[in-house]
Amino acid sequence: MDREAWRRECRRIAEERFDTLFAPTYDRDGAPASPTHRRCVAAVIDRCPPGGRILDAACGTGRFFGMILQAGRQVVGVDQSGGMLTEARAKHPEVTVEKVGLQELTFVAEFDAAICVDAMAKALRAGFQRMVVRGSVWRAAIWTSRRSTPASSMVVT
Numbered sequence: 836m837d838r839e840a841w842r843r844e845c846r847r848i849a850e851e852r853f854d855t856l857f858a859p860t861y862d863r864d865g866a867p868a869s870p871t872h873r874r875c876v877a878a879v880i881d882r883c884p885p886g887g888r889i890l891d892a893a894c895g896t897g898r899f900f901g902m903i904l905q906a907g908r909q910v911v912g913v914d915q916s917g918g919m920l921t922e923a924r925a926k927h928p929e930v931t932v933e934k935v936g937l938q939e940l941t942f943v944a945e946f947d948a949a950i951c952v953d954a955m956a957k958a959l960r961a962g963f964q965r966m967v968v969r970g971s972v973w974r975a976a977i978w979t980s981r982r983s984t985p986a987s988s989m990v991v992t
């Protein structure tokens with residue numbers, strides 16, 4: 836199998852797993868947002884002007900949409916799993932979501948801040964800088980939340 840075919844197959848499997856295995860149960864059985872999660876997202880929200888736009892990259896079922904909306908900011912979600920986005924839409928039909936891979940995002944200076952939670956955020960660092968408004972304060976929250984270890988967090992400016 837050549838490299839491109841291998842990459843496509845990996846992606847197909849990843850999408851299928853989230854569409855079929857995780858999407859139906861993620862909100863019910865997945866780890867709820869921990870205090871660390873919420874603290875990191877709150878730090879991002881605080882640095883975004885009221886009414887500002889936040890990109891939630893790999894948003895999944897939109898676990899943080901409510902928190903962002905309640906704080907008076909707008910949110911746009913992107914994810915490669917149609918199944919996860921279906922759950923997000925059901926909870927927050929008012930939020931624009933798009934089925935697209937992180938590696939295919941073409942936004943340029945469209946957001947005041949961007950977050951990527953429990954996904955592949957490290958790969959996004961350069962892309963985040965392009966997607967947010969030049970000169971604005973922006974943060975990407977990155978962390979892991981394995982049940983076996985205390986949640987760790989890193990906020991990148």
Ligand SMILES: C[S@@+](CC[C@H](N)C(=O)[O-])C[C@H]1O[C@@H](n2cnc3c(N)ncnc32)[C@H](O)[C@@H]1O
Pocket residue numbers: 849853892893894895896897898899913914915916919935936937938951952953954955
């Ligand atoms: C553990 S879930 C986290 C979802 C959400 N950020 C949260 O904190 O609840 C990981 C998400 O990343 C998405 N994902 C993984 N790789 C991706 C990629 N390359 N492009 C877009 N989404 C991706 C999956 O479909 C899944 O919804």
